[in-house]
Amino acid sequence: xxxxxxxIVLLACAATLVPxxxxxxxxxxxxxxxxxxxxxxxxxxANRKTFYTEFEKRHGIKIVNTSPVDLxxxxxxVQSGNVEWTVTEIAGPDALLAERxxxxxxxxxxxxxxxxxxxxxxxxKYVFPKSVYSTVMGYRSDIFKSGGPVTWADFWNVTKxxxxxxxxxxxxxxxxxxxxxxxxxxxxxxxLDVDRAFRKLDQIKKHVAVWWTTGAQSxxxxxxxxxxxxxxWNGRYYNLIKEGAPVTMEWNQGAIKESAFGIPKxxxxxxxxxxxxxxxxxxxxxxxxxxxxxxxGLNLDATQYTDPKxxxxxxxxPVNLPKQFWVNLEWWADNGAAVHERWARWILQx
Amino acid sequence: MTGIPDSPGTASARAxxxxxxxxRRHREGAASLANAAPAMLFLFVLYLLPxxxxxxxxxxxxxxxxxxxxxxxxxxxxVLVDTLLIAAYVSLACLLLAYPVAYxxxxxxxxxxxxxxxxxxxxxxxxxxxxxxGWMVLLGRNGIINRALLDSGLIGAxxxxxxxTAGVLIGMTHVLLPYMIFPLYxxxxxxxxxxxxxxxGMGASGWQVFRRIYFPLTLPGVLAGVTLVYVLSIGFxxxxxxxxxxxxxxxxxxxxxxxxxxxxxxxxxxLSAVLLTATLLVYLVLxxxxxxxxxxx
Numbered sequence: 001x002x003x004x005x006x007x008i009v010l011l012a013c014a015a016t017l018v019p020x021x022x023x024x025x026x027x028x029x030x031x032x033x034x035x036x037x038x039x040x041x042x043x044x045x046a047n048r049k050t051f052y053t054e055f056e057k058r059h060g061i062k063i064v065n066t067s068p069v070d071l072x073x074x075x076x077x078v079q080s081g082n083v084e085w086t087v088t089e090i091a092g093p094d095a096l097l098a099e100r101x102x103x104x105x106x107x108x109x110x111x112x113x114x115x116x117x118x119x120x121x122x123x124x125k126y127v128f129p130k131s132v133y134s135t136v137m138g139y140r141s142d143i144f145k146s147g148g149p150v151t152w153a154d155f156w157n158v159t160k161x162x163x164x165x166x167x168x169x170x171x172x173x174x175x176x177x178x179x180x181x182x183x184x185x186x187x188x189x190x191x192l193d194v195d196r197a198f199r200k201l202d203q204i205k206k207h208v209a210v211w212w213t214t215g216a217q218s219x220x221x222x223x224x225x226x227x228x229x230x231x232x233w234n235g236r237y238y239n240l241i242k243e244g245a246p247v248t249m250e251w252n253q254g255a256i257k258e259s260a261f262g263i264p265k266x267x268x269x270x271x272x273x274x275x276x277x278x279x280x281x282x283x284x285x286x287x288x289x290x291x292x293x294x295x296x297g298l299n300l301d302a303t304q305y306t307d308p309k310x311x312x313x314x315x316x317x318p319v320n321l322p323k324q325f326w327v328n329l330e331w332w333a334d335n336g337a338a339v340h341e342r343w344a345r346w347i348l349q350x
Numbered sequence: 351m352t353g354i355p356d357s358p359g360t361a362s363a364r365a366x367x368x369x370x371x372x373x374r375r376h377r378e379g380a381a382s383l384a385n386a387a388p389a390m391l392f393l394f395v396l397y398l399l400p401x402x403x404x405x406x407x408x409x410x411x412x413x414x415x416x417x418x419x420x421x422x423x424x425x426x427x428x429v430l431v432d433t434l435l436i437a438a439y440v441s442l443a444c445l446l447l448a449y450p451v452a453y454x455x456x457x458x459x460x461x462x463x464x465x466x467x468x469x470x471x472x473x474x475x476x477x478x479x480x481x482x483x484g485w486m487v488l489l490g491r492n493g494i495i496n497r498a499l500l501d502s503g504l505i506g507a508x509x510x511x512x513x514x515t516a517g518v519l520i521g522m523t524h525v526l527l528p529y530m531i532f533p534l535y536x537x538x539x540x541x542x543x544x545x546x547x548x549x550x551g552m553g554a555s556g557w558q559v560f561r562r563i564y565f566p567l568t569l570p571g572v573l574a575g576v577t578l579v580y581v582l583s584i585g586f587x588x589x590x591x592x593x594x595x596x597x598x599x600x601x602x603x604x605x606x607x608x609x610x611x612x613x614x615x616x617x618x619x620x621l622s623a624v625l626l627t628a629t630l631l632v633y634l635v636l637x638x639x640x641x642x643x644x645x646x647x
Contacts, residue, residue: 072610094611101613164491169596209491210513211596213588220483225492226513337612345425348599 027271033062034086034269036276040067042239043089046293050286055279061272071098078103078265085264086273090127093172095260096333099126105263108274113281117298128277129258131286131295134315134324135173136254138237139229140222142246149229150252152181156200158207163228165204166221169211171343172332173255174201176325177231180253186325194339198346211347222247238294238313249313254324256315259295290314408619416620426604426621433601434628436518436590437583443523444530444579445572451527452534452571456541474528482592485521486512489593513595521593526582530575537571573640577633584629601625 036052038044044065052063066085071094077083090098098104104126114122121129137155139148143163149155155165155177167174175192178200184193209227212218218232219240237249261280263273279285286297287305296302296314303311311317315324332339383390408416420426455466473481488494489511496508511517545567549559587602601621608618 070610071613072615075613097613169591209595213591213596217592220486224486224490226486226490337614340607340611341425344429344599344604347597348425348428 030059030061031269031272033064034272034276035064035066035084037066037069037085037088039069039089039091040065042235042293043295046289049292050289051276051280051282054282054285055276058279059272059275063276074098074103074264075101081266083264083267086267086269087261087263087276089130090260090262092257092259092327093329093332093336095127095258095262096329097336098262100333103262103265105265105267105270105273107263107277111274111278113278116283116301117281118300121298126262128261128280129298130261130277130280131259131289131297132256132315133259133295134234134251134254134256134320135168135231136234136237136249136251136315136324137229137231138222138240138247138249140225140246141248143228144248148248148250150250152177152253153183155229156181156204158204161229164209164226165207166210166212166218166227166230167204167208168218168231169213169347171339172336173231173327174343175339176255176327177253178204186253189325190328190331192331192335194335194342198342201346234313234315235294241313251315251320251323254315254320255327256321256324257327257329258298404619405623406619407616408623410616416617417624419617420620420624426601426624429599429601429604430624430628432599433584433625434632436515436522436598436600437580439519440522440526440583441530441576441580443519444527445576447523448527448530448534448575449568452531452538455531455535456538470528470531473524478525478588481525482521482589485517485524485593489517489520512593513597515594515598517593517595518590518598521589522583522586525589526579529578529582533574533578534568534571537568541567569640573637576636580632580636581629584625 036047038047044067048065052065055061056063069089069091071090074085074088074090077085106125107128109124112128114124117129137149137152139161141148144161149157149161154161167177175194175197176189178197179189179193180186181204182196182200184196210217210221212221212230212232215233215236218230219236221227222230222232223240223245234249234251234254237247240247241249261277263270263277267273280297281299283297283299283301284305286299286302287307290296290302291307291310294310294313296306296316298316303314303316306314312319315321451466451470455463455470458466486493490496491508491512493512495511496505499505500508511520541564545563546559549563554562584600585602586600587606590598590600591603605618605621605625608614608621
């Protein structure tokens, strides 16, 4: 009896082992669909038309989308072991925190080809640099007819360029802009001199009519003339300009950073998640994405496929790129919590 | 609130009857508790249990450092006080606006009442974001209101209606008004109008009828409406961020930041616990004040 039992157990083991072994050799069984979480809205629409369609065409697996991007939810999913997302977008400054907190699967660089990406990005372990965007200044061209501000010192100069301003309600980049206005050169920004930045911010505070929270708001404020000079992500200004709004954007001293994607630790279909990111490295698809939304990918070959009319509106164009500085996300991951608290205190001061 | 009917007169008469008397008094309550069991289980698993788990995180490591910070750090104390004050202003504004509206709806003839309720419900069903952007169009420096006032020569410079506390109060009051109107309407609709006629018949003036009969009878609706609006106000997030121009900080924003940006859930849980306690205290004080008034009848 006992030996027969053992035989059955062994058989059962063998039966489960065989398909598992086969799966390791080839691709695992295809799920009907996988979930990709991104920031929604216009970004999702552009992703859908380009990267998601490309993946679906390559692998025959449907991508279902959720939004918004939420680091807290990512942590909750990973900790509870109930990971619903196969791939998720991660907001710029959060990516390092996600990596350090062990919330991401390692990237499979045999699937995600980074060989045509800028050299400093080729050895990425957890965070996939999907595209870049820049926070730049913009102004109403109908109010500043003979030219608007071109440096942060101009932005701070309320006698030469009068009128209400708008900036993002966050210390990230506002501190950098303040230091640039105070004469710190772009390549000497980090580590940030926080005290000096807040002293400079004191000067502009009462001229900032609105500290914006959402991307849509930053653009709307210029349209409504609640502010005549402001900051926004380049894609927001690109949209306004495309629609014919009297708005000019200035690339000089813009804050460039990447928009990242990753695979949550313990994602069930991580194998296919790697291939979603793989589709995102494709130069032609990146070019198509930039044509729609103004945010270029980081594959250096993408530019040659991009509509030449759009290239001047891309932060990575050869003319624009050297004018900007890369936001040091590492510095913010190390110092963010304390500086955010100080920012909140500073906002409350009358 | 517990569903156990409270009848002081009969209860005290039966009190000496011992355990059997206790059971008889509470039999009805136990039966309604049994009926409510599925709902209670639902609330326990999906609401109470997660809340206990959240609160447990606030004392992780067996220390009270998170509470110490939440209760002594000037930033968090000030934002908490600001939040409670804004919630109080919004509740008061809602009450003042909703009371006459609910009264009109309760006495209006059928067709008018239907139209009125539709006007209350329509914005209620519209996305908060849409309504908030709508207010931005109306209240802005170049908004419809300021432009009309400027063009008519009534004011020389645009009024600061947006991107400050005034904008936040206007937007939140608008969003939360239906939560005040409906409880008031329910109470007013059910009211026995014979009582008002009787008071008038006894020679009471219009004001006396309102002050001594009508208003006290609507107090349960006032309590329900104020509680709803107050509690919802405290958690408000996107409306203050957009209409306050980033200058009005609500405590929900700071809690969200701890959860989503810094992954410091222990501190977020402590902030939430402090907020919950403050809310419950306000509610208890309010209930006491209004209850004593209600028992006065």
